[in-house]
Amino acid sequence: xxxxxVELVLRSTRVVTPEGTRPATVTVSGGTIRAVLPHDAExxxxxxxxxxxxxxxxxxxxxxxVHVNDPGRTAWEGFWTATRxxxxxxxxxxxxxxxxxxxxxxxxxxLRTKQAVAGPKAHVDTGFWGGAIPSNTKDLxxxxxxxxxxxxxxxxxxxxxxxxxxxQEQLGRALTEIAGFGGLLIVHAEDPHHLxxxxxxxxxxxxxxxxxxxxxxxxAAIEGLIALAERLDARVHVLHLSSSDALPxxxxxxxxxxxxxVESCPHFLTLTAEEVPxxxxxxxxxPPIREAANQDALWQxxxxxxxxxxxxxxxxxxxxxxxxxxxxxxxxxxxLQLGLPAIWTEAxxxxxxxxxxxxxxxxxxxxxxxxxxxxxxxxxRDADFAVLAPDETFTVDPAHLFHRNQVTAYAGKTxxxxxxxxxxxxxxxxxxxxxxxxxxxxLERNLPTIDVRTP
Numbered sequence: 308x309x310x311x312x313v314e315l316v317l318r319s320t321r322v323v324t325p326e327g328t329r330p331a332t333v334t335v336s337g338g339t340i341r342a343v344l345p346h347d348a349e350x351x352x353x354x355x356x357x358x359x360x361x362x363x364x365x366x367x368x369x370x371x372x373v374h375v376n377d378p379g380r381t382a383w384e385g386f387w388t389a390t391r392x393x394x395x396x397x398x399x400x401x402x403x404x405x406x407x408x409x410x411x412x413x414x415x416x417x418l419r420t421k422q423a424v425a426g427p428k429a430h431v432d433t434g435f436w437g438g439a440i441p442s443n444t445k446d447l448x449x450x451x452x453x454x455x456x457x458x459x460x461x462x463x464x465x466x467x468x469x470x471x472x473x474x475q476e477q478l479g480r481a482l483t484e485i486a487g488f489g490g491l492l493i494v495h496a497e498d499p500h501h502l503x504x505x506x507x508x509x510x511x512x513x514x515x516x517x518x519x520x521x522x523x524x525x526x527a528a529i530e531g532l533i534a535l536a537e538r539l540d541a542r543v544h545v546l547h548l549s550s551s552d553a554l555p556x557x558x559x560x561x562x563x564x565x566x567x568x569v570e571s572c573p574h575f576l577t578l579t580a581e582e583v584p585x586x587x588x589x590x591x592x593x594p595p596i597r598e599a600a601n602q603d604a605l606w607q608x609x610x611x612x613x614x615x616x617x618x619x620x621x622x623x624x625x626x627x628x629x630x631x632x633x634x635x636x637x638x639x640x641x642x643l644q645l646g647l648p649a650i651w652t653e654a655x656x657x658x659x660x661x662x663x664x665x666x667x668x669x670x671x672x673x674x675x676x677x678x679x680x681x682x683x684x685x686x687x688r689d690a691d692f693a694v695l696a697p698d699e700t701f702t703v704d705p706a707h708l709f710h711r712n713q714v715t716a717y718a719g720k721t722x723x724x725x726x727x728x729x730x731x732x733x734x735x736x737x738x739x740x741x742x743x744x745x746x747x748x749x750l751e752r753n754l755p756t757i758d759v760r761t762p
Contacts, residue, residue: 312336315733316350317357317692322364323665324684333364335690338732342686359694362727365665366684367399367431367691368647369672371456372546372570372618374639378424379409384623384711386428389643390747392621392709394430394737396644397693397726400673400681400750401431405438405459406470407622413438413470414446415453422749429747430736432691434676439481439492440471447484454751456676457491459546462528463499466593466638472499479535486541491675493544496528497594509634511586516633520595522550529553533560533567542566544675547620549575549594551604558613568615568675571605573649574640576617578716588629588636590716592622606657609667616671619646623712641715644708648724651697655723661697677752690733699725707740 315335322331322343330346334354350356370393376383393401403421405412412418412435425433437455439447447458460481461472473481485492501524508515529545533556536543545557548571560567574592579599583590590596608614622639630636642649647668654664673682680689702721705713728738736743 313341313351313354315357315690316354317359317364317730318346319359319364319694320346320361322684323366323661325670328363328662333684333690335733338690340684340686340688340690343684359727363661363695363697364684365397365661365693365695366669366682366688367693367729367731368397368668369400369676369678369681370398370618370621370643370646371402371616371672371676372572372620373401373403373643374407374620374622375403375425376407376623378420380407382625382711383407386425386433387430387745388709388711389621390428390430390433390745391742392643394729394731394742395709395726395740397647397695397729398643399431399691399693399729399731400434400678402434402436402456402676405436406465406467409469411438411440411470412436412450412455413440413443415449418450418453418455426749428745429749430742430745431731431747432750433747434750434752436493438470439473439485441473441477444480444484447481447490448488451488451490451752456752457493457544458485459493459495461495463495463497463502463524465495475531482535482539482541482543486539491542491544493546494528494532495546496532497524498527498531501527507634509632511631511633513580513583513585513587513590513633516591517580517595517597520593522552522597525550525594526553526556530556533557533565536567537563537565540566545569547572547575547594548605548614549597551601551608554604554608554613561613569613570616570618571609571614572618572620572640573642573646574716576602576605576609577649577653586631588631588633589714589718590640591629591633591636591638592620592640593638610659616675617646617650617667618672619643621710623710623714626712626714629714641708641710641712642717643710645703645715645717645722647693647695647726648701648722649717651724652722661695678750690730692730693726694728694730696725696727697723699723701725
């Protein structure tokens, strides 16, 4: 075997690679995968052999939608707690959203503030989205040059006053600027006019909250975004798709060559409106968890490639903000640690395999962000792995979660898929729930933009 410099050999009867799942021996040197060899390949002298038996070796997951809220709202979450939760869930790379922290990531100075806070606390590799708000068009190019992976905007109120939404004129101005330097705009797509026209009753009834965030709000916003992206030949991404009604619009746009990608989230794909108890605001998020029939259509969108990836939209808060009133409670689902087992549990029930899960939760998000060293077990990639026992189950106990406020919509659910260990660039960062010291790096966009135009 070539490679006297190999430091680690990771062996399993089931390794998920771009060519399929097979028995393999993976060699690692300098934090990089050197080769994926036959299972019985002899380790080179001096290399440490880690044989995980029949547990499945996946590429480390990539979560491109995480609200870490640090600094400024660190009581809600923080880089130390969020990245420990991510590592425990098999995630080796995350991208932090630009809002809910103070300051928001809307200038280069604010980005540097956030990077300084994150650096010593990150247990996984961490990058940053910039924000597009009405007042910072002039800051977009400098932020891009400083290394953000793209820009997030809202088309309806964000819930925090320091991150206002864009109206249609401001959206056009921001997207024109971003398209001019080849950037990516990621969009919370709910139309404010449809939201304003919907009944706003408040109170503990989930049915009333669901009626206040109709599918039509998503559909209209996505339709307008497609038209603008097509006119400007700009690259856009729809965040946390909830309405399956928008799937035909998106599929048709992709077929025409519009540069649009789409994500959905574990809560939309595993939880249903019918199961949400009144007053259970741990289930509140915007856009909302919808009906079972809608969920079935989202899964079809995943299967046919209309939906490109699945990411958490981990958006925690302090426990007191989850009041029993859906009108006033903070909207956000905490799921960093549980996304992989939640999706795997539902995927296996619907006849999907772990190769599908890897495409949705690792290679897809990596491609979205241009993270060419992430997202696959193959030579030349970072040696990031999640070792999974896919047939083992566990019951979610909030007390065993690592994010700061132990509130979750998954409490009491029995899920398939136990993460046995997580590896970052060839170093085991968590095993059986026990973490090492933080070794995550801060990532910057320093590679050519990947063209995700649908063939």
